Structure formats: structure tokens, C-alpha cells
Amino acid sequence: MLSRPLHALALFAALACIPSTAAAQHSKPDVSENAWLDHDVATLKNGDWVKRTLERDGEAKLEYRLACVGVEADVVWIEEDRTTVEYFPGTVILCSVGLKDRKVKRAFWGKPGEKGVELNLTRAMLADPGNDAATGTAEVTAGKATIQGKEHVTETIEIRTELEGFGAPVKTRQVLVLSPEIPFALYADENGICRASIQEGKIEWKGKPTWKGGVVTLLFDGRTKSTLKLMEWGTDAKATLRRG
Structure with a gap:
């Protein structure tokens, strides 16, 4: 060997990326510029999506979706509700992520079918x-x-x-x-x-x-x-x- x-x-801090309980006190979800560092976004194709469930001891079962909804020269667009499913249910995040550095460039938040509100990105420590x-x-x-x-x-x-x-x-x-x-x-x-x-x-x-x-x-x-x-x-x- x-x-x-x-x-x-x-594990779940990186892959599930469910916000902490402190997020419940905010009026808007937090989106970090580092939110997608753990994923190889350059391999995504327009239309790719996955639906996952997360079960944790003592917590309600959660279900969320990740979807690639656009690929441009330098960024990929991802729509997801893993950030919002627990404290902002019924809403989604739409963000652009750099193909080379995997950092979030812009992020919008809102209900499906509506015009999203642009969010200020946070710089969460790794x-x-x-x-x-x-x-x-x-x-x-x-x-x-x-x-x-x-x-x-x-x-x-x-x-x-x-x-x-x-x-x-x-x-x-x-x-x-x-x-x-x-x-x-x-x-x-x-x-x-x-x-x-x-x-x-x-x-x-x-x-x-x-x-x-x-x-x-x-x-x-x-x-x-x-x-x-x-x-x-x-x-x-x-x-x-x-x-x-």
C-alpha cells in the first residue's frame, strides 16, 4: 500500500454547501465567490443537471437541484437552490462562474419566472x-x-x-x-x-x-x-x- x-x-461543507443557521437571520442568501471551487465547472455542458437529497442527523431531509443553464467564452451559468432550500425555499440562485478560476463572478436571486436581484458576493475564507x-x-x-x-x-x-x-x-x-x-x-x-x-x-x-x-x-x-x-x-x- x-x-x-x-x-x-x-464532505457536506463543500459538496452540499447548505448555509449555516446564521443564514436564517439574513434577508438575503449569502453567495461566496468561492462557492464552486470544489467543482470542475469546465466539464459542464449546457443543460446538465442533477437532483440530490441530503439527510443529516436531527435535521429535516433536504432536496436540491444544480443545473448548467448556459456556457459562454469565459464563464458557465449555474442555477441552483442548494443555497436557498433551507432558509429561502421557493427561490433559486443564478450565478456565473469562471471556467478557469472557478470563482463566482455575478449572482442573482429570486423566484422562478421572475427577474432576479443581483447579490453582493461574499469572500468567505477557504x-x-x-x-x-x-x-x-x-x-x-x-x-x-x-x-x-x-x-x-x-x-x-x-x-x-x-x-x-x-x-x-x-x-x-x-x-x-x-x-x-x-x-x-x-x-x-x-x-x-x-x-x-x-x-x-x-x-x-x-x-x-x-x-x-x-x-x-x-x-x-x-x-x-x-x-x-x-x-x-x-x-x-x-x-x-x-x-x-
Whole structure:
């Protein structure tokens, strides 16, 4: 097995991107210029969309949609309600994202069918790399999954870590299933490091991940348990919010 430092998955902070409870106190949703750094937006095609569900311990089940509704020379337009589903239900965000730097350039908010209000972007700090004292194992396996009645090739990445904390050690299990046929792929740099990462550690690897494709399922089991699942996907998305 190969031993090397690992950026473990950022999980729901990066992929689900559901706002904190503080967002409920705001009159408008917050959109960070860094909101799409974890996704390889350059691979999106006009019309791509996915619908996901998110289940978290002690929280109501959420369902949201991500859709690519336009591709221009330097930006891709994405309409989504993952930012609004919990505290601003019935509304969507329409934003332009740079194809090269993956940063949000403009963002509009409103109800489908209406003219959106342009939002001021926030400059949220990137996730803390975390504690590099975590140790564990990771295994990469190839497989297949049936989605909407069709069989898809998948890559499963399972990571188990342990970190000394106050009292008993903190143990986590993370299972990520990706498929190259599913849109909204994760971004990995030239060194093969997935940008959706917040924790470094010494991990014993069995296999090497490609990080290719969109999320089919994502499970995190630690002090709490959360599950992100792909429900549907397609290629016929159109914008429902008009730019302001």
C-alpha cells in the first residue's frame, strides 16, 4: 500500500454547501465567490443537471437541484437552490462562474419566472486544512451502479480516519461514490489532489483515486451521520430566473 499525505473529503461543507443557521437571520442568501471551487465547472455542458437529497442527523431531509443553464467564452451559468432550500425555499440562485478560476463572478436571486436581484458576493475564507495528525486507511474500488434504470461505471473511495481528541479518539468513515457519466464533477489539481478537502493526515492507500465524475452517493459517519444521494440527472435544463 502507498503511504502519503491526504486531503480528506470536505464532505457536506463543500459538496452540499447548505448555509449555516446564521443564514436564517439574513434577508438575503449569502453567495461566496468561492462557492464552486470544489467543482470542475469546465466539464459542464449546457443543460446538465442533477437532483440530490441530503439527510443529516436531527435535521429535516433536504432536496436540491444544480443545473448548467448556459456556457459562454469565459464563464458557465449555474442555477441552483442548494443555497436557498433551507432558509429561502421557493427561490433559486443564478450565478456565473469562471471556467478557469472557478470563482463566482455575478449572482442573482429570486423566484422562478421572475427577474432576479443581483447579490453582493461574499469572500468567505477557504476551509481550514485541519489537523495533520489524523491517521487511517483509504481504499479505491471500481464498480457499477444503476441510476434511473441504467447501469453506470463508478469509483468508490472509502476513507477511515482516527484523530486524538479530548477523551476518546475521534473516528470517521467517509464513502464517496463517483461516476464519470454524472455531471457536476469534483475538481482535482495536476497532482491529483481533490479540492473538496479540509483535513490532512497520514493515510495508507490501497489504489489511486481518479476523482472523475459527479457524486452518486456521499456518506459521512463520525460524531454525526450525513448522507448525500443523487436522485435524478439529465441534460435538458433551462434557466427559470431572469438576470437582473
